Amino acid sequence: MQYLPLFCLSRQCCYLYITRHQGREKPSPLTGSDRPAVAITFDDGPDPVHTPRVLDILHRHNAPATFFLVGENLPENRQLVKEISAGGHEIDNHTYSHRDLSVLDSRQISRETENMQRELQKILPGYEIKYFRPPYGRYTPHTEAAAGVDMAL
Ligand SMILES: [Zn+2]
Numbered sequence: 169m170q171y172l173p174l175f176c177l178s179r180q181c182c183y184l185y186i187t188r189h190q191g192r193e194k195p196s197p198l199t200g201s202d203r204p205a206v207a208i209t210f211d212d213g214p215d216p217v218h219t220p221r222v223l224d225i226l227h228r229h230n231a232p233a234t235f236f237l238v239g240e241n242l243p244e245n246r247q248l249v250k251e252i253s254a255g256g257h258e259i260d261n262h263t264y265s266h267r268d269l270s271v272l273d274s275r276q277i278s279r280e281t282e283n284m285q286r287e288l289q290k291i292l293p294g295y296e297i298k299y300f301r302p303p304y305g306r307y308t309p310h311t312e313a314a315a316g317v318d319m320a321l
Contacts, residue, residue, distance in 0.1 A: 208233040209320075211262055211301060214241055214248040223248075223255055233257050234320075236301045239264035239284030242291060249291045259292070261285060261300035261317055270306040274314035281315045 208226075213219045213235055226233055235252050237259055242249055252259055263269065264283035272280070281300050288295055299320035302311060312319040 209236060209301075210234070211236045212241075212266065213237055214245040214252065216245060216248065219245070219248050219252070223251060223257075226257070227255060234260055234299075236260045236262035236299075236320075237284070237288070238262050238266050239280075239287040240266075242284075242287040246291050249288070253292055253295065259288065259295065259297065260320065261288075261297045261315075263300070263303055266303045268304055268306050269302045269311050269315075270308050274310060277311060277314035278316060281317055 208231060210219075210222055210233060213222075214237060219235075222233075225231075235257055237249070237252075239261075249259070261281050261284045263280040264287070265280065267276075267280060269277050269280065284300075285297055288297065297317060300315050300317040301320055302315075305321060307319065
């Protein structure tokens with residue numbers, strides 16, 4: 169997988185993932201496709217300034233994206249979370265407080281992902297998160313198991 173940071177608006181970065189499958193690679197976790205595909209993802213939201221701009225651009229281009237949201241940002245941005253989901257975009261887990269998971273123990277990592285999911289359930293009951301993305305791209309061999317959710321870098 170080739171990874172290209174596309175642009176950053178404040179802390180709300182957009183990453184463009186390009187997959188090039190050569191027969192024996194697994195389908196992309198974000199696109200679910202075994203064909204070459206692009207997944208557009210945004211981290212660190214929702215943000216009251218940047219997320220509406222991003223949603224508007226995605227809507228104009230009929231482009232679905234994945235938003236890796238930070239749990240502590242959710243309570244004050246409930247309407248934005250609903251708009252992300254209503255726009256047909258996927259919401260996934262970027263932890264509760266955007267801590268570096270590589271320095272946390274298993275219980276702390278689990279708490280980070282569980283607390284984010286708990287906040288999301290308050291806004292979108294029944295919403296099932298598929299993936300988490302560790303802040304700063306930092307993780308250890310035990311991070312994914314401790315998080316209890318598949319990791320998407
Ligand atoms: Zn982040």
